[in-house]
Amino acid sequence: MLEQAKRAARAALEAWRRAAGARHVRQNAPHVTRAGLAAGLERLGIAPGDTLFVHSSLKSLGYVEGGAPAVIAALQDAVGPQGALLLPAYYLPGGTVRAACAMPDYVFDPRRHGTHMGRLPEAFLASPGVRRSIHPTHSVCAWGRHAANLTEAHHRAPSTFGMGSPWQRFIGCEHAKVLGLGISMGPVTFYHALEDAMGEAFPVPVWEDETRLLACLDHAGRRWDVPVRPFDPAVARRRIDHPGREDLREYFQREFDAAGLRVNGQVGDAASWCIPAQAFYDHLCQLASEHVTIYASAAQLAARPVSQPSPHARA
Ligand SMILES: CC(C)(COP(=O)(O)OP(=O)(O)OC[C@H]1O[C@@H](n2cnc3c(N)ncnc32)[C@H](O)[C@@H]1OP(=O)(O)O)[C@@H](O)C(=O)NCCC(=O)NCCS
CATH class of the missing domain: 1.20.5 (Single alpha-helices involved in coiled-coils or other helix-helix interfaces)
Known part of the structure; x- marks a missing residue:
């Protein structure tokens, strides 16, 4: 009681x-509308048929008439029924994978657990036609043409972001793009897809040694034990999304701009960006081979000057 x-x-x-x-x-x-947001997305090169992985800050867009559901509607308008949207619906009790692993008796239940990823993912989860993957810490939700394929196998994937995961399937979609609405290059999960694909060959030892099994229920209430590997907290502290790593965020921004891969533009009131997924991934591989990762030290960044601007670079 x-x-x-x-x-x-x-x-x-x-x-x-x-x-x-x-x-x-x-x-x-400033006040913005669904139509105004859709126009901003179009200027950013978002087109019908695109599949978008969206990271967002609602507040940065200005005051959206109709709130988060209006932003989702604008995104749906932009990609159309032949496209798809993918948003993080991570549920991270305690704030990290490690903390979730330390919780006794933790069982992820998609019917009960919301998301800690912000107001847009929250509203997306509640939208009609949205599917959610089963994962104890990094569940994603998807709408549109590829929604079933993107979300169906997460709980059977050997790692969170690797083979069989929504990220690996997302890269395989035609016209797949990572979209940042009012965010920096920091809070972008896509980086981890390369880490899981390379495994021990990734130049930085990002994980703790032990893989754990965390319990999840699926939408029918069946139990699955899903492998997760906590990030090493000492390494995570040097990561691009850590508040102290403005240098790394700025480097990645300049690097992807210079490589001509990042399209920048205004969506509502928010400085936003978009990068095609396959090219994003390939460039991350290239950078990793030159010792630049999302964990790079200031010395490593200094040793590899940002690429020369490509003739194809877009403002
Ligand atoms: C952390 C983060 C979500 C914070 O952004 P934010 O805009 O402050 O938070 P939300 O997107 O949840 O939006 C909530 C804010 O929108 C504002 N808001 C409410 N209604 C609104 C409306 N109609 N129009 C615009 N803003 C509105 C609220 O004031 C609220 O701010 P408050 O809580 O300070 O009052 C963002 O910086 C971020 O990192 N996003 C990416 C998250 C992610 O995908 N992480 C995974 C990467 S590993």
């Missing part, structure tokens, strides 16, 4: 906090 009351109080407080946040953005940011 007491637990129930506490839960209700927490939910009320969160609803109040969210309403206050939305009010603040409504009063202080």
